Amino acid sequence: MNNWEYSESIESEKIVNIEKKYGNFIDGKFVTPKSKQYIDTISPSTEKILSSISIGNQQDVDYAVASAKEGLKKWSKTNPSERAKYLFKLARLIQERSREFAVLESLDGGKPIKESRDFDLPQVAQNFFYYAGWADKLDIAWGNEQYKPYGVVGQIIPWNFPLLMLSWKVAPALATGNTVVLKPAETTPLTALLFAELCEEVGLPDGVFNLVTGDGSTGSHLVNHKDIKKIAFTGSTGVGKYIQKSLAGKDVGLTLELGGKAANIVYSDAALDEAVEGVVNGIFFNQGHVCCAGSRLLVQEDIEEKFIKKLEKRMQTLNVGNPLDKNTDVGAINSKDQLDKIEKLVNEGVADGGDLFQIECELPKNGFWFKPSLFTSVQANYKIATEEIFGPVLTTLTFRTPEEAVEIANNTEYGLSAGIWTEKGSKILWTADRLEAGVIWANTFNKFDPASPFGGYKESGFGREGGRHGLLSYLKVSS
Amino acid sequence: MSSKTSLKNSVIDWSSTIDMIDNVRIDELGVKERTSSLATRSIKRDSKLEGLKKIVSMCDLTTLEGEDTEGKIAQMSSKAMTPDPSDADVPNAAAVCVYPSLVSTAKNIVRDSNVKVASVSSYFPSGQAPLESKIVDTQFAINEGADEIDIVINRKAFFEGDFRKVYDEIVSLKEICGDIHLKTILEVGELETYENIKKASLIALSAGSDFIKTSTGKISSGASREACLVMARAVREFADSGYGVKGIKVAGGIRDSKDAIRYLVIINEELGVEWLTPEYFRFGASSLLDDVLKQIKKLKTNSYQSSYYFPRG
Known part of the structure; x- marks a missing residue:
């Protein structure tokens, strides 16, 4: 039973x-x-x-x-x-x-x-x-x-x-x-x-x-x-x-x-379980085919190990499969071309030296599929850290101080969105002030409202x- | 401490407990969002039948009224052993839950079955009594033959900020329980905030409870799926810290199968399928069982039966 x-x-x-x-x-x-x-x-x-x-x-x-x-x-x-x-x-x-x-x-x-x-x-x-x-x-x-x-x-x-x-x-x-x-x-x-x-x-x-x-x-x-x-x-x-x-x-x-390559910044004083949910939603929503996807996880170094463990465990519960099944969390990659592009970038990430975690799941035989993936041990100069993958692939970078978090977050040619996770209100405002992004979410991600303007830097x-x-x-x- | 106490039931020291409590951070909207997202899971056919049978096997059939009599307890205990006499596929309930004075009546009936007898104690539901009285109350229930004890936390102490007292009382009660399963009721409807619920969960777990339980069922605000989620995360954190695997009981206001299945989904996805057994998850309920039995019949026969086809409990 x-x-x-x-x-x-x-x-x-x-x-x-x-x-x-x-x-x-x-x-x-x-x-x-x-x-x-x-x-x-x-x-x-x-x-x-x-x-x-x-x-x-x-x-x-x-x-x-x-x-x-x-x-x-x-x-x-x-x-x-x-x-x-x-x-x-x-x-x-x-x-x-x-x-x-x-x-x-x-x-x-x-x-x-x-x-x-x-x-x-x-x-x-x-x-x-x-x-x-x-x-x-x-x-x-x-x-x-x-x-x-x-x-x-x-x-x-x-x-x-x-x-x-x-x-x-x-x-x-x-x-x-x-x-x-x-x-x-x-x-x-x-x-x-x-x-x-x-x-x-x-x-x-x-x-x-x-x-x-x-x-x-x-x-x-x-x-x-x-x-x-x-x-x-x-x-x-x-x-x-x-x-x-x-x-x-x-x-x-x-x-x-x-395009975008948004940073999702997780400070060590964040509500971690909810941050995990937000990070998962930020990158695996719509198979990561989201211009404002939180595709770069910036996690404070002192909680990296704990956070990644929680994240991997949560990722493992994602249901990948038939988009018409009401219990599916991650569907199919939109096209063969897109799948090829994702595979190529992920392979380069591994070749560069990134540690790749992919969830264990069975993928349907036909159609275009990619397992939800997480890269750790990534350096800022790897392609997976700078190029938009536009797929269910999250890249992790770490930081030590808020200044460093902002620096890394802004170290990209893009500027569409960003996420900030901390229970401290003043830190949210400090960080948001310094991020170059059109939309900044705090303690949530991918929230939309027709009354709120959306666009990039x-x-x-x-x-x-x-x-x-x-x-x-x-x-x-x-x- | 009882020599029979296994590692699983060992008490986590106060300083480690304080470390955990100090680190409690919860985002209310995040909890609500995750809970409502899990509520959209569509549980059909085989998984529904399997879920419903699990729910029956996890039921603590409960009556906690001043008007309870031996006759009433006998009826309910008998129903717990064979909830649906017309279908052998339907398992027995996990336990019956009664006041201490009726434990022996229940025990006499369920003695040869798998059904356990749980007794509330510690001046349920308010807990407003000195520890000495709570110990006497609990010891009495144990002497009468209770297999499980459901106590309440000291909310007075909790709200006065005396977390240590909340912890110490549970430690004392667990000590006299020994191997007897201790379920500690947080009364989440009074604690109100998710941070309070998580702190109380961690205190109760550290103090040696085998289960944390949402509610007494005696105030208007009973269990909620959000509270269950927060408690599940406390149990997960506790297990991940290497402190042991503990259970959850949700009680108070869960009346239909649909709602109960949503609780199963929360446990399944937040803790994992290992928790989906009566050993680690329970429903405290009185009217829930009948609705679940009806749904099982409906799935098997495609017709919806009236309540009078099922024995009274």
């Missing part, structure tokens, strides 16, 4: 209806792509083909941008409280169909259903509710200055939080009177396509929201399009730099939300999403 494995508790795939093939959503309807080129989108947990999506070419992007330009005429004149109504409707519909969206997100992206159900979807709806509320209050958002929307906005979103990143971008853009051409990541387009169906259902005026699926080439057409007035991009720093170069010298607005990007500041990403001062 001495074992208690949880039986499988699988969320049903049958509640979602996936088409064999998808076109683009332009001018208020789904249209056949002009490119006639398709690519399969697969489930990373089974490698099963889910559907075929189009790779938008120049003509597809032209069509979408033209539609957005046409849509802008009406949308920019639409009474702000009317704009709010559409956003409220979308928020409510997302809530109503959140189970469907959650299953789709987990199927297409590999994240555990408990995360898509309890984190992604509630956040998505909240973002739409939040920005719906601002739509008719823009005049009081930023004082007396007069603001106007950019116009046609191009938005390129990543594969780690597909629908959530859509909501971060689409909701404020529409609330402020812009029209949108959105390109989702090629590995995770399905929730954006379902969102397009909702836009049709709520009767959003034609051309206000347009969706072109595709890969990097599609994104490039969008970035370089002459009628785009603003680009909002979330993704890798490499692509972000490319976009910034492409737009240099043009009158096109730009916000970038890029240094090579983690610029511009803010969320909150009142998020409105500024889609408004410019009237001439």
Whole structure:
């Protein structure tokens, strides 16, 4: 009687209806792509083909941008409280169909259903509710200055939080009177396509929201399009730099939300059991595919041994497996490419001399998987200590004093987020003051609120999403 | 100290105890978050049946009322031995828990079974009596044949900051218990903060308790999953320090299977499956058992039975 494995508790795939093939959503309807080129989108947990999506070419992007330009005429004149109504409707519909969206997100992206159900979807709806509320209050958002929307906005979103990143971008853009051409990541387009169906259902005026699926080439057409007035991009720093170069010298607005290598600083006077939870959540949430993941554990030297022991024990209780199982804590790696990248970096970490701990667990035969991993005995010059791994891999560094902790934490090209763990309030404030990061959590990690702005320092990007500041990403001062 | 006392029951000295207490740091939100996250575990089919049977085997069937009579105790003791006469697969309960004056009645009935007799003592539920009285109370229950003793900590001393007195009293009571299992009730509803709960847990464990128990069931605020989590972490810290493996009993307000399963999940994930036996985890309950029996029937027959299909306890 001495074992208690949880039986499988699988969320049903049958509640979602996936088409064999998808076109683009332009001018208020789904249209056949002009490119006639398709690519399969697969489930990373089974490698099963889910559907075929189009790779938008120049003509597809032209069509979408033209539609957005046409849509802008009406949308920019639409009474702000009317704009709010559409956003409220979308928020409510997302809530109503959140189970469907959650299953789709987990199927297409590999994240555990408990995360898509309890984190992604509630956040998505909240973002739409939040920005719906601002739509008719823009005049009081930023004082007396007069603001106007950019116009046609191009938005390129990543594969780690597909629908959530859509909501971060689409909701404020529409609330402020812009029209949108959105390109989702090629590995995770399905929730954006379902969102397009909702836009049709709520009767959003034609051309206000347009969706072109595709890969990097599609994104490039969008970035370089002459009628785009603003680009909002979330993704890798490499692509972000490319976009910034492409737009240099043009009158096109730009916000970038890029990579990170966040420090999670654990002082010896922290509540250690809760800090362990926070560190685990900080790096293994969404398989570590999180730009603000706490991927560098900075632990005070006098508690390193004790803390690592607790951490390893806790990691061993993580359930890795089928993303649709309600008891799964860590799902599948999003793609083969990403898995290769993680493996390569981890191998280099071992070759450099890092001590690797991986939990004991059985991984499914098909699909892309990586065991939750922890590196200790790492030096600051190892690649695993500086490069974003974007996977379930935590790198440990130690420090002696608060000054040293801050120095190590800031010793990175990134500056997106950071975590501080101590029971001493004054130490939290002292540390937070000195960290160069857009978001700093104290005694918690990965907490989000639509009312709170999010964004980076240094090579983690610029511009803010969320909150009142998020409105500024889609408004410019009237001439 | 009794010569029979094994290493497992040895008392940890006061200075080591103070070291542990001084290092207690708990983040309240972190505790709540972890507890509610564990509550989302979806326990179905085989794991549910297995869990429910474990719960039956971990039940301390309890009645602690002024109106308790020999007849009532006989009924309950008999139910503890065979909770569901229609299903041999259902195990017996762990123990019956009664007042000292009814220990011998219970013992006479369960004598030849695996069911233990637990007695509350030490001026349960308030503990507001001199140590001499608590010792007499406890010794009486032992003489009557109790296998396990449930005492309360001295909350007066705890809140007055006299931790040493709390510890010393438990040490004295454990001394007369010897090998008899000592469960020490913290009354978490009165301690209120998680830091208090953890400190009291560590004091009780250091003083030689075999179990720490959440509540008396005599105040409105009984067991909570958060308190259980904090106590589990105290037990883990104690074991990790090489001081011995101890148990937890949750009692007071746990009425249905769903809630009880959530407690099992906490123990399973915070301490490990080794703790999921009656030797290390117990439920103090009166009405919980019937709901668990109904759920077991439901899983096996797919139909939900009325209470009158199960014997009264």
